[in-house]
Amino acid sequence: MAENPPSGKQTLAEGRHLNFVVRNGWEFVERRNISGIVVVIGTTNHGCLVLVTQWREPVKAWVVELPAGLAGDVPGSEKEALAEAAKRELLEETGFEASSMEPVLTGPPSPGISDEVVTFFRARGLVRSSRGGGVSEENVRAHAVPLSGLSDWLATVQARGMLVDPKVYAGAYVVRKEMDEWMYE
Amino acid sequence: MAENPPSGKQTLAEGRHLNFVVRNGWEFVERRNISGIVVVIGTTNHGCLVLVTQWREPVKAWVVELPAGLAGDVPGSEKEALAEAAKRELLEETGFEASSMEPVLTGPPSPGISDEVVTFFRARGLVRSSRGGGVSEENVRAHAVPLSGLSDWLATVQARGMLVDPKVYAGAYVVRKEMDEWMYE
Numbered sequence: 001m002a003e004n005p006p007s008g009k010q011t012l013a014e015g016r017h018l019n020f021v022v023r024n025g026w027e028f029v030e031r032r033n034i035s036g037i038v039v040v041i042g043t044t045n046h047g048c049l050v051l052v053t054q055w056r057e058p059v060k061a062w063v064v065e066l067p068a069g070l071a072g073d074v075p076g077s078e079k080e081a082l083a084e085a086a087k088r089e090l091l092e093e094t095g096f097e098a099s100s101m102e103p104v105l106t107g108p109p110s111p112g113i114s115d116e117v118v119t120f121f122r123a124r125g126l127v128r129s130s131r132g133g134g135v136s137e138e139n140v141r142a143h144a145v146p147l148s149g150l151s152d153w154l155a156t157v158q159a160r161g162m163l164v165d166p167k168v169y170a171g172a173y174v175v176r177k178e179m180d181e182w183m184y185e
Numbered sequence: 186m187a188e189n190p191p192s193g194k195q196t197l198a199e200g201r202h203l204n205f206v207v208r209n210g211w212e213f214v215e216r217r218n219i220s221g222i223v224v225v226i227g228t229t230n231h232g233c234l235v236l237v238t239q240w241r242e243p244v245k246a247w248v249v250e251l252p253a254g255l256a257g258d259v260p261g262s263e264k265e266a267l268a269e270a271a272k273r274e275l276l277e278e279t280g281f282e283a284s285s286m287e288p289v290l291t292g293p294p295s296p297g298i299s300d301e302v303v304t305f306f307r308a309r310g311l312v313r314s315s316r317g318g319g320v321s322e323e324n325v326r327a328h329a330v331p332l333s334g335l336s337d338w339l340a341t342v343q344a345r346g347m348l349v350d351p352k353v354y355a356g357a358y359v360v361r362k363e364m365d366e367w368m369y370e
Contacts, residue, residue, distance in 0.1 A: 012198040012200060012205065013197040013198035013205050015197060015205070015207065015212040016212065017212050018205070018212050018213075018214075018298060020197065020198050020200070020203070020205035020214065022200065023242055023243075024242050025242075026242035026243060027200040027201065027202050027203050028203075028242070028243035029203075029205065029214050029298060029299075030243075031298075056293065056296035056297060057208055057209050057210075057211035057213070058208075058211060058213035058215075058293075058296055058297065058298065058299055058300045059293045059296045059300055059301075059302060061293075061296075063292075063293060063296045065296070105349075105351065105354065106348070106349075107248075107348050107349045107350050107351045107353075108241065108243075108244045108246075108248060108348055108350060109294045109295050109350065109351050109352070110294050110295040110298075110299060110301065111241035111243055111244045111246075111248045111250070111348070111350060112241060112243065113203060113214060113216075113243065113295075113299060113301070114214075114243055114295060114298060114299065115243045115244055116244075116295065116298070117244060117348065118351070120351070151362075163291070163292050163293055163296070163302065164290075164291075164292045165292055165293060165294065165296060166290065166292045166294050166303070166305070166351070166352050166355040167294070167351050167355070168292075169290065169354070169355035169358045169359070170351040170352070170354035170355050170358065172358050173354045173355070173357050173358035173361065174354070176358065176361060176362075176365075177336075177361075180361075
């Protein structure tokens with residue numbers, strides 16, 4: 001076996017969606033064939049945060065998450081803009097459409113094991129226009145949760161065995177910060 | 186090649202720290218030989234949040250994160266309690282010791298691609314007792330950032346090319362919520 005130079009990347013396995021690689025002594029997975037990952041912090045005009053629940057086989061549980069998805073993963077739309085992907089994923093997963101969609105945060109959720117960097121969009125004025133539920137084999141349920149009762153709602157679903165993706169709290173931080181800024185303006 | 190039953194797990198590659206597997210059509214990585222993952226939301230009595238920055242090869246960038254680490258990954262301490270791991274990681278990475286350490290949140294940061302579930306600990310009364318910096322080849326820098334200037338600090342380091350792990354905002358949410366509850370009590 002030829003020795004790789006220290007800076008070289010070695011692919012240990014190629015999957016359909018992920019490659020498992022080692023580079024400079026770090027083992028991690030790379031997403032294949034995407035141009036970005038989008039997450040949507042969406043609220044209705046009635047003070048609800050729109051969340052989704054779906055089965056996540058890697059953790060063998062139903063997980064509460066912000067609506068999210070991949071950009072550029074649909075053949076023919078490899079150059080899809082992130083804001084367009086955010087609108088598409090929001091509609092596909094939840095059936096909601098937003099009156100505005102702005103990028104607010106970017107960051108890597110698991111930088112020790114993955115090359116993923118996600119972009120959070122702030123979506124306002126959400127109105128339900130269709131059923132949602134995800135495409136093909138996805139089985140996504142949408143929930144419009146009053147912000148004033150978010151902690152209680154999350155506690156209830158966790159008591160039933162669901163897990164909560166920490167990005168939900170990052171989204172709650174963004175919304176709460178806006179409310180505080182508005183209060184003290 | 187023998188066909189796996191639909192519910193079976195197939196290991197596509199075994200690394201030193203991660204296994205790359207497929208189960209029920211989902212590709213993901215599993216952590217090897219750990220009992221948990223801990224993240225520390227630690228504040229000093231002077232209103233600072235303790236953060237770390239370190240190079241993360243998977244995203245080829247310096248990343249701002251909450252202090253964090255693996256439990257049970259040290260031979261001989263496979264049954265290490267999560268709270269003990271949180272104290273150890275906080276001290277190793279930052280040199281800070283806490284007067285209290287309580288679990289506050291649990292969740293999967295990347296449930297589509299990893300079996301990781303992290304436990305967030307709320308640490309109070311942080312005082313610096315040693316240099317920190319991580320063990321062996323780790324190169325971790327600690328920062329005590331005033332909560333009142335957190336957004337500005339994060340904007341500044343991002344302008345220099347650093348990335349911010351979204352779990353930092355989840356931690357900020359926990360601390361801000363406490364402050365609000367205290368204000369309105």
